Amino acid sequence: MIYFLSDAHLGSRAIDNPQAHQQTLIAMLQEMAKDATAIYLLGDIFDFWCEYFWRDSSKEQYRPFLQTLRALTDKGIDIHFFIGNHDIWTFGWLEKEAGVIVHRKPESIVLNGKRLFLAHGDGLVTSNYIEQLPKKVQKKIRSFIFLRKVFHNPVLQFLFRLLPPAWANNFGYEWAKNSRLKELEHPCPYKGEDKEELVLFAKEQEQLGNHHDLYIFGHRHIELDLMLSRNSRIMILGDCWQQFTYAEMNEKGIMMMAYDNERN
Ligand SMILES: [Mn+2]
Numbered sequence: 001m002i003y004f005l006s007d008a009h010l011g012s013r014a015i016d017n018p019q020a021h022q023q024t025l026i027a028m029l030q031e032m033a034k035d036a037t038a039i040y041l042l043g044d045i046f047d048f049w050c051e052y053f054w055r056d057s058s059k060e061q062y063r064p065f066l067q068t069l070r071a072l073t074d075k076g077i078d079i080h081f082f083i084g085n086h087d088i089w090t091f092g093w094l095e096k097e098a099g100v101i102v103h104r105k106p107e108s109i110v111l112n113g114k115r116l117f118l119a120h121g122d123g124l125v126t127s128n129y130i131e132q133l134p135k136k137v138q139k140k141i142r143s144f145i146f147l148r149k150v151f152h153n154p155v156l157q158f159l160f161r162l163l164p165p166a167w168a169n170n171f172g173y174e175w176a177k178n179s180r181l182k183e184l185e186h187p188c189p190y191k192g193e194d195k196e197e198l199v200l201f202a203k204e205q206e207q208l209g210n211h212h213d214l215y216i217f218g219h220r221h222i223e224l225d226l227m228l229s230r231n232s233r234i235m236i237l238g239d240c241w242q243q244f245t246y247a248e249m250n251e252k253g254i255m256m257m258a259y260d261n262e263r264n
Contacts, residue, residue: 001035002111005246006042006120006218007239009086011061013047013173014180015241018061025240026068028259032246036077041100042218042237043084043120047180048172050089056165066098073099082107084219085122086176088151089160112251114213117205121219121236123148124201180241183221190222199226202234214254216247225256 008025015021032039046062073079081100083090095102106119123145130138150156160168193199202215206228215234223245224236235256238245244259 001032002038002040002249003032003036003246004040004042004118004216004235004237004249005240006082006237007044007084007221007241009044009047009176009180009239009241010065011047011173012180012241013177014184021241022062022065024244024259024261026064027261028240028244028246029068029072031259032248033072033075033077036072038078038080039072040080040118040216041082042118042216043082043122044086044218045081045084046087047176048169049087050160050165050168050172051091051093052161052163052165052168054165056169058165058169069098069100080118082118082120082218084120085148085151089157091161108212112249115211117202117212117215119217121198121217124217125197126200126204129197129200188220188222190224193226196220196224198236199224199228199234202228202232206232223256 005028008021009015010022010025011018012021029039050056069079079098079100080103081090081094081098082103090102094100103118106117106124109116109118125141125145130141133141190196198215198217198220202212205212205215211232213231213233215228215232216237217235218237218239220236221239221243222236223238223243224234226234228234235247235254237247238256238258240246244261245256246259247254247256249255
């Protein structure tokens with residue numbers, strides 16, 4: 001079985017009991033490990049992540065999770081870690097520590113004879129769609145894209161890694177906490193086929209002739225499983241901080257699932 005999950009936001013200051021949250025994610029991964037050949041973590045697994053040039057004692061809190069990843073990769077399960085928009089700044093430490101394969105860009109891969117497009121999903125907007133939106137929304141999207149460029153800039157990344165971890169982490173975790181709280185206050189449900197950015201993105205790829213049988217994204221914290229055409233489908237994975245949803249795939253097909261922590 002191949003598993004896909006995203007958006008755990010481990011370490012979020014908006015979560016009441018971060019250790020219990022981490023344990024649920026670990027239990028979920030251990031359940032998957034029973035028959036997994038590969039696990040795809042599609043971004044925002046950490047609410048904030050930066051590998052500094054200095055020792056960072058805050059990473060200690062993730063020891064149980066990182067040890068679980070290490071145990072699974074040692075067992076021969078491929079774990080693919082896609083960076084999200086909250087855990088961009090990994091520079092080799094995660095690979096070394098947990099044995100995961102880090103992906104910094106969307107990937108196009110073939111699994112079980114199907115062509116898959118995998119990405120966290122941030123920053124994937126079709127440009128002509130933005131122009132149709134009200135000015136206020138345009139401004140919001142453009143500032144997100146600008147910030148994304150800043151966060152992905154190697155020079156600024158280098159400078160941020162020079163900061164004292166305790167100080168920089170406080171800044172990062174507070175920024176991330178605000179976006180979680182905003183989401184709790186104003187949840188953004190599925191916008192519909194003609195407005196949901198990732199659906200529009202996938203449709204555009206199909207129109208451009210960049211065909212994929214399946215598009216899988218995280219980022220939106222909504223569950224979506226939608227046919228785009230007879231032979232193309234999009235899935236948005238929900239999240240693993242409140243819903244604990246995921247997708248599982250074998251030769252027969254792919255399905256959205258929800259992990260039931262009580263049952264296990
Ligand atoms: Mn995200």
